[in-house]
Amino acid sequence: MRIIICxxxxxxxxxxxxxxxxSDDLYAKYGIMPRIVGVFDTKGGITESPGLDLNKLVxxxxxxxxxxxxxxxxxxxxxxxxxxxxxxxxxxETTASNYKDAEPGMxxxxxxxxxxxxxxxxxxxxxxxxxPSLMELATYNHVLLRFSGTVGGGTPILDYxxxxxxxxxxxxxxxxLNGTTNYILTNMARGMSFAAALKDAKSKxxxxxxxSLDLDGFDAAAKLVILANWIMGMKVTMPDIKRTGxxxxxxxxxxxxxxNNAAIKLIASCxxxxxxxxxxxxIDDPLCVNGTLNAISFTSExxxxxxxxxxxxxxxxTASAILRDLLDIRxxxxxx
Numbered sequence: 001m002r003i004i005i006c007x008x009x010x011x012x013x014x015x016x017x018x019x020x021x022x023s024d025d026l027y028a029k030y031g032i033m034p035r036i037v038g039v040f041d042t043k044g045g046i047t048e049s050p051g052l053d054l055n056k057l058v059x060x061x062x063x064x065x066x067x068x069x070x071x072x073x074x075x076x077x078x079x080x081x082x083x084x085x086x087x088x089x090x091x092x093e094t095t096a097s098n099y100k101d102a103e104p105g106m107x108x109x110x111x112x113x114x115x116x117x118x119x120x121x122x123x124x125x126x127x128x129x130x131x132p133s134l135m136e137l138a139t140y141n142h143v144l145l146r147f148s149g150t151v152g153g154g155t156p157i158l159d160y161x162x163x164x165x166x167x168x169x170x171x172x173x174x175x176x177l178n179g180t181t182n183y184i185l186t187n188m189a190r191g192m193s194f195a196a197a198l199k200d201a202k203s204k205x206x207x208x209x210x211x212s213l214d215l216d217g218f219d220a221a222a223k224l225v226i227l228a229n230w231i232m233g234m235k236v237t238m239p240d241i242k243r244t245g246x247x248x249x250x251x252x253x254x255x256x257x258x259x260n261n262a263a264i265k266l267i268a269s270c271x272x273x274x275x276x277x278x279x280x281x282x283i284d285d286p287l288c289v290n291g292t293l294n295a296i297s298f299t300s301e302x303x304x305x306x307x308x309x310x311x312x313x314x315x316x317x318t319a320s321a322i323l324r325d326l327l328d329i330r331x332x333x334x335x336x
Contacts (some may be wrong), residue, residue, distance in 0.1 A: 024085050030330060104127070110137065128238045149318040168300040171301055176266065218243070294310060
């Protein structure tokens with residue numbers, strides 16, 4: 001399988017390392033030999049039809065801060081140039097999520113689909129703003145769009161709801177979908193002020209460069225859109241979410257919740273309405289997890305409520321989700 005990677009940050013580099021470490025295993029178990037034929041970042045890109053040396057690619061990125069220095073090309077290739085002029089089977093979109101216009105990820109995904117490439121996205125922006133139309137475009141172009149790394153990182157939340165609960169009617173769900181805000185609220189419950197908890201989260205690298213994505217609930221809302229569309233069959237986008245972040249949660253609010261034997265968590269829920277907001281959750285509720293953990297409870301018609309808990313983010317975890325999607329695409333291709 002010939003692959004183009006959009007963006008070469010932590011997740012994409014982790015994916016490259018994963019392919020190197022598992023190359024023999026992937027061929028032996030699945031008959032798959034992934035070749036990265038094109039990669040680009042904000043400063044330029046590189047293409048090689050026989051496939052790029054992934055170890056060298058990671059070293060060059062580390063040394064120069066861009067993959068552009070991998071080859072001798074004087075002209076910095078843009079993402080769209082590589083997508084439109086390189087023969088590939090799959091595009092992996094890992095550029096930063098943008099909830100204003102979803103660019104550049106949106107253009108990358110659309111261009112790839114129009115060229116007949118399957119797409120794996122861990123970029124939530126395009127899905128949050130245009131999930132229904134992107135799925136229609138994938139169907140129209142007879143390609144697959146997969147995105148299991150957008151919700152839960154390496155924890156297979158989307159797969160679990162879609163496949164493990166197959167045959168069940170999920171009637172509602174609610175969850176902690178942002179590990180950063182959960183970490184901040186956990187520390188506030190342990191006595192820290194909001195400002196101190198935020199500073200601590202930043203020092204550990206948990207907070208997005210644009211902190212409003214975490215603090216104002218944009219990240220959780222984007223994940224809620226993806227879940228509602230994929231699992232509940234809705235046709236919704238970001239403006240359909242009622243969203244409140246955690247900036248106004250005070251130490252007094254946290255203490256009051258503790259007196260009620262509860263904790264304040266940023267909850268994304270789908271039950272008639274789509275809402276992201278801080279709420280009191282009983283301490284003994286399976287959903288009441290601490291630190292950077294994510295948790296989501298699915299309530300179905302016959303089997304009641306089931307909760308899945310796991311780490312929500314991280315380069316290696318998200319890279320493993322990309323690999324799951326790649327194997328899923330391979331399986332679907334062979335089925336056809």
